[in-house]
Amino acid sequence: xxxxxxxGAVGRARRFARRVFPRFWRDLTLTKVAGSxxxxxxxxxxxxxxxGCTLEQCHLAPGTIVSDTRLTVGRGTFVSYRCFLxxxxxITIGRSCAIAMNVSxxxxxHELGPSAARAGAPVHGPITVGEGVWIGxxxxxxxxxxxxSGCVIAAGAVxxxxxxxxxxxxxxxxxxxxxxxxxxxxxSTDTDARSARSSRYPNRPWPSRTG
Numbered sequence: 001x002x003x004x005x006x007x008g009a010v011g012r013a014r015r016f017a018r019r020v021f022p023r024f025w026r027d028l029t030l031t032k033v034a035g036s037x038x039x040x041x042x043x044x045x046x047x048x049x050x051x052g053c054t055l056e057q058c059h060l061a062p063g064t065i066v067s068d069t070r071l072t073v074g075r076g077t078f079v080s081y082r083c084f085l086x087x088x089x090x091i092t093i094g095r096s097c098a099i100a101m102n103v104s105x106x107x108x109x110h111e112l113g114p115s116a117a118r119a120g121a122p123v124h125g126p127i128t129v130g131e132g133v134w135i136g137x138x139x140x141x142x143x144x145x146x147x148x149s150g151c152v153i154a155a156g157a158v159x160x161x162x163x164x165x166x167x168x169x170x171x172x173x174x175x176x177x178x179x180x181x182x183x184x185x186x187x188s189t190d191t192d193a194r195s196a197r198s199s200r201y202p203n204r205p206w207p208s209r210t211g
Contacts, residue, residue, distance in 0.1 A: 094131035
């Protein structure tokens with residue numbers, strides 16, 4: 001077998017796997033490969049882009065689960081360990097966001113069914129997170145929610161409805177606890193993004209925009 005024919009055979013096998021075992025292929029590439037600890041956190045966005053996501057330069061920690069490719073993340077955003085991004089519908093996360101560990105962004109659910117099967121017909125809705133948002137550890141955001149720019153979502157909160165910009169939301173379900181002070185928008189340069197990340201991980205090299 002020649003090198004060309006071998007390469008063609010691999011390509012055909014890959015296409016067959018995608019067609020016949022789409023869920024397996026998605027879980028293998030997006031969860032096992034892209035979420036592996038073998039992939040440096042500062043370069044995981046590049047790997048996810050290879051599989052069809054749309055990410056600017058950002059930091060995604062190991063164990064982050066991305067269930068499909070309907071994901072857009074802005075530059076300078078930080079996603080911590082073991083976050084679950086259910087991209088049954090589209091998830092859009094703005095620039096300079098901070099998402100703490102064990103956060104779940106859930107775009108799929110069920111209609112309420114009869115007593116014999118309360119989880120009825122599947123439903124889904126997109127989630128949009130504005131720029132500069134901080135989502136605390138263990139928070140859950142449910143389908144169809146838009147979180148306005150500059151918001152803080154408290155740890156453990158369950159967000160079921162839209163959040164207006166620049167507010168602190170807490171509780172189950174999350175309610176606006178107070179307004180947050182408005183400030184000048186931060187500069188979104190590569191140097192600022194690298195400096196913020198380097199302060200968290202002083203011994204880790206961060207690539208330049210062209211790196």
